[in-house]
Amino acid sequence: SQTIHQWPATLVQPVGSPLSLECTVEGTSNPNLYWYRQAAGRGLQLLFYSVGIGQISSEVPQNLSASRPQDRQFILSSKKLLLSDSGFYLCAWSEGLAGEDTQYFGPGTRLTVL
Amino acid sequence: DQQVKQNSPSLSVQEGRISILNCDYTNSMFDYFLWYKKYPAEGPTFLISISSIKDKNEDGRFTVFLNKSAKHLSLHIVPSQPGDSAVYFCAASGMGGGSNYKLTFGKGTLLTVNP
Numbered sequence: 001s002q003t004i005h006q007w008p009a010t011l012v013q014p015v016g017s018p019l020s021l022e023c024t025v026e027g028t029s030n031p032n033l034y035w036y037r038q039a040a041g042r043g044l045q046l047l048f049y050s051v052g053i054g055q056i057s058s059e060v061p062q063n064l065s066a067s068r069p070q071d072r073q074f075i076l077s078s079k080k081l082l083l084s085d086s087g088f089y090l091c092a093w094s095e096g097l098a099g100e101d102t103q104y105f106g107p108g109t110r111l112t113v114l
Numbered sequence: 115d116q117q118v119k120q121n122s123p124s125l126s127v128q129e130g131r132i133s134i135l136n137c138d139y140t141n142s143m144f145d146y147f148l149w150y151k152k153y154p155a156e157g158p159t160f161l162i163s164i165s166s167i168k169d170k171n172e173d174g175r176f177t178v179f180l181n182k183s184a185k186h187l188s189l190h191i192v193p194s195q196p197g198d199s200a201v202y203f204c205a206a207s208g209m210g211g212g213s214n215y216k217l218t219f220g221k222g223t224l225l226t227v228n229p
Contacts, residue, residue, distance in 0.1 A: 043118070044203065044219035090157050100146045100165065103217060105157030
């Protein structure tokens with residue numbers, strides 16, 4: 001069966017510090033991978049998606065970036081965090097990229113920027 | 115501009131009664147709709163979905179109704195159980211590939227089922 005891991009579970013970082021969140025998927029090959037953020041009082045917002053190694057599409061302009069160095073690894077990064085980067089970050093995967101393909105979410109990372 | 119709206123941030127019901135969670139959408143290109151359930155400190159899990167060719171889909175205690183003309187869908191939980199207490203997200207997308215894949219989520223509704 002497929003599983004998706006994210007770490008760390010929680011993170012408190014000062015403004016201006018770097019960020020690296022990691023997501024890995026097991027039990028499937030060539031998954032489509034996604035990074036979402038849920039800010040306070042808002043719905044889930046798609047940040048990035050990837051259809052393969054080294055292929056990243058950005059949905060929202062921001063100071064975050066994503067990378068996919070391996071087939072089942074997806075990394076979310078920032079060089080300098082802003083207060084507005086606080087939120088709950090979720091990684092997800094799907095088999096297909098069609099609208100009806102179910103996305104499966106990881107446990108999430110709660111990021112607080114102080 | 116919110117394309118998927120869940121206007122009730124919270125809902126409280128008694129155990130055994132029906133829970134009805136509502137969702138409205140504005141984008142007429144949406145033709146596939148999903149409900150996700152989220153417990154605190156966990157990622158959302160897929161619950162049930164419906165395509166626009168149907169007006170109802172049922173899975174056990176969960177039923178989703180779609181009214182395309184009103185651009186409205188609802189999730190019914192009958193009977194409600196305390197374990198159903200969670201945040202429920204409505205999501206929508208277009209079917210097929212290309213840019214239609216994107217899921218657009220509502221803000222969520224916190225359901226509390228009281229024993």
